[in-house]
Amino acid sequence: MAGEERSVKLHIDNVYKEYKGEHGTTVALNGVTLDIMENEFVCVVGPSGCGKSTLLNIIAGLHEATSGTCYLDGKPITDVGVERGVVFQQYALFPWQTVLKNVMFGPQMKRLPKAECEAIARKYIKLVGLEGFENSYPKELSGGMKQRVAIARAYANNPEVLLMDEPFGALDAQTRAQLQTELLKTWEEEQKTCFFITHDVDEAILLAQRVVIMSARPGRIKRIVDVDIPYPRDQATKNDPRFLELKTEVWNEVYQEYLEVRK
Amino acid sequence: MNEKKPEKIKKKPLSNKVWLLLSLIVALIVWYLLSLGKATGRSFPFIQKTFIESFPKMAFERKVLWKDFCSSMICVAAGFGLGFVTAIPMAFLMAWYTPVQKIIMPWINFIRNIPALAYAPLIVIMVGVGKTPAIILIWICTFMTMCVTIYGGIANIDTTLVKAARVLGAKDMDIFFRITLPATVPFIITAVRLGLGAGLTTLLAAESTGAQAGLGMRIRALSGTFESAPMLMYIIIIGIIGMLLNMLVNFIERRLTSWQEKRDQ
Numbered sequence: 001m002a003g004e005e006r007s008v009k010l011h012i013d014n015v016y017k018e019y020k021g022e023h024g025t026t027v028a029l030n031g032v033t034l035d036i037m038e039n040e041f042v043c044v045v046g047p048s049g050c051g052k053s054t055l056l057n058i059i060a061g062l063h064e065a066t067s068g069t070c071y072l073d074g075k076p077i078t079d080v081g082v083e084r085g086v087v088f089q090q091y092a093l094f095p096w097q098t099v100l101k102n103v104m105f106g107p108q109m110k111r112l113p114k115a116e117c118e119a120i121a122r123k124y125i126k127l128v129g130l131e132g133f134e135n136s137y138p139k140e141l142s143g144g145m146k147q148r149v150a151i152a153r154a155y156a157n158n159p160e161v162l163l164m165d166e167p168f169g170a171l172d173a174q175t176r177a178q179l180q181t182e183l184l185k186t187w188e189e190e191q192k193t194c195f196f197i198t199h200d201v202d203e204a205i206l207l208a209q210r211v212v213i214m215s216a217r218p219g220r221i222k223r224i225v226d227v228d229i230p231y232p233r234d235q236a237t238k239n240d241p242r243f244l245e246l247k248t249e250v251w252n253e254v255y256q257e258y259l260e261v262r263k
Numbered sequence: 264m265n266e267k268k269p270e271k272i273k274k275k276p277l278s279n280k281v282w283l284l285l286s287l288i289v290a291l292i293v294w295y296l297l298s299l300g301k302a303t304g305r306s307f308p309f310i311q312k313t314f315i316e317s318f319p320k321m322a323f324e325r326k327v328l329w330k331d332f333c334s335s336m337i338c339v340a341a342g343f344g345l346g347f348v349t350a351i352p353m354a355f356l357m358a359w360y361t362p363v364q365k366i367i368m369p370w371i372n373f374i375r376n377i378p379a380l381a382y383a384p385l386i387v388i389m390v391g392v393g394k395t396p397a398i399i400l401i402w403i404c405t406f407m408t409m410c411v412t413i414y415g416g417i418a419n420i421d422t423t424l425v426k427a428a429r430v431l432g433a434k435d436m437d438i439f440f441r442i443t444l445p446a447t448v449p450f451i452i453t454a455v456r457l458g459l460g461a462g463l464t465t466l467l468a469a470e471s472t473g474a475q476a477g478l479g480m481r482i483r484a485l486s487g488t489f490e491s492a493p494m495l496m497y498i499i500i501i502g503i504i505g506m507l508l509n510m511l512v513n514f515i516e517r518r519l520t521s522w523q524e525k526r527d528q
Contacts, residue, residue, distance in 0.1 A: 082430075096522045153431070
């Protein structure tokens with residue numbers, strides 16, 4: 001991909017979002033502008049309340065911006081769309097359906113024939129390493145397995161952009177490391193545009209080509225840091241001297257924001 | 264059901280069936296002791312009088328037991344059925360349209376706290392005596408109980424699930440049939456359980472409306488002649504019906520909602 005001319009996949013144009021609550025108006029996002037390239041992996045970090053989830057929801061089409069627009073391939077985003085897959089922190093699996101049925105959900109919504117839906121689902125269940133659990137219910141799975149199902153479910157819809165809202169935030173350190181490695185591997189193979197939200201600086205640098213640091217209240221883009229560590233990366237990348245440099249740099253910025261919020 | 268597991272026991276724990284048997288034995292002992300007392304014995308005659316003598320008396324001599332049973336079951340079934348089919352759409356309307364909820368909910372809560380016996384005569388004045396007022400009364404009570412329960416369930420559906428479905432391409436219809444409905448099933452089952460309970464507890468009030476037969480009506484009639492033994496039998500029969508209905512609901516629940524994550528697992 002180096003040197004390759006890439007087009008803008010996702011254009012976030014001066015997005016402003018406010019919430020009207022009982023205690024007045026809260027500005028969640030204050031003029032966020034960002035271009036995300038085709039097949040790029042972008043991580044957004046920032047303290048809680050900086051509006052990073054709001055931004056993801058607006059890109060997903062689940063929330064509406066108060067002003068400003070997001071564009072996908074130059075077309076304004078007005079509603080949810082299957083070309084934008086979302087992975088939520090709380091897994092959001094349908095508990096009354098088996099793993100297979102959960103992953104089949106997207107293809108079924110496209111009204112594909114049942115056999116085809118099942119074939120697609122089985123392919124992605126295999127990809128996330130959950131073969132043999134097709135007929136299990138979510139309650140029988142661990143947190144890491146649940147999130148794998150959620151990732152498989154998002155992939156089964158073959159989205160052009162993957163939006164991930166702190167997907168590994170609720171997992172223990174080992175599971176998290178494992179899923180990071182798996183996600184890296186998948187992305188290196190399939191190269192989908194990834195918009196990944198996290199509050200974990202290590203995670204952001206390990207995964208992303210660019211790390212977007214957001215400031216809190218109101219949410220703005222504070223800085224964008226290029227992660228110039230070549231792929232393939234894995235957990236060992238975390239010992240790379242360049243990784244440690246970037247980590248200190250990003251961490252200081254995020255920590256300053258954290259202190260701002262605490263004030 | 265919340266069985267409390269005894270903590271840290273070395274011995275093999277007793278099975279639920281054994282516990283049930285033990286509980287029955289304890290009840291029988293208490294009942295027997297009550298039947299020995301002079302005053303308590305008047306109200307609680309032991310099995311000999313309550314069942315072995317009363318059952319043939321009510322079932323074969325007076326030929327009313329079966330009629331009473333059927334009459335009550337028809338009232339409960341009809342009242343509960345009406346309550347069920349009206350509570351579900353009303354609960355959805357309240358969940359979807361805030362004005363409906365804001366206008367109706369306070370009155371449901373208001374009427375729910377009034378004993379049915381209090382407004383039973385009003386229903387009789389309106390529709391006359393017989394089964395009709397009994398059914399209407401049970402309908403009102405079961406409707407309110409179930410409506411509140413189902414509404415609570417729909418209102419608390421995990422919105423992330425709806426979001427997840429939408430981003431996967433689900434339209435409103437898909438969301439209703441594939442998310443809202445299955446997510447509501449556990450609450451509908453709870454509502455059925457509470458509704459059946461409400462139906463049975465309203466029975467006495469419902470059959471105070473000049474019913475010709477019925478378990479509740481018979482208890483009132485027998486109280487007029489101080490026949491405590493058959494009365495006690497009728498009371499126990501109502502209890503047994505409630506228990507059997509509850510078991511039926513539990514059975515259905517296990518079949519339909521085994522996917523649920525139980526907190527005490």
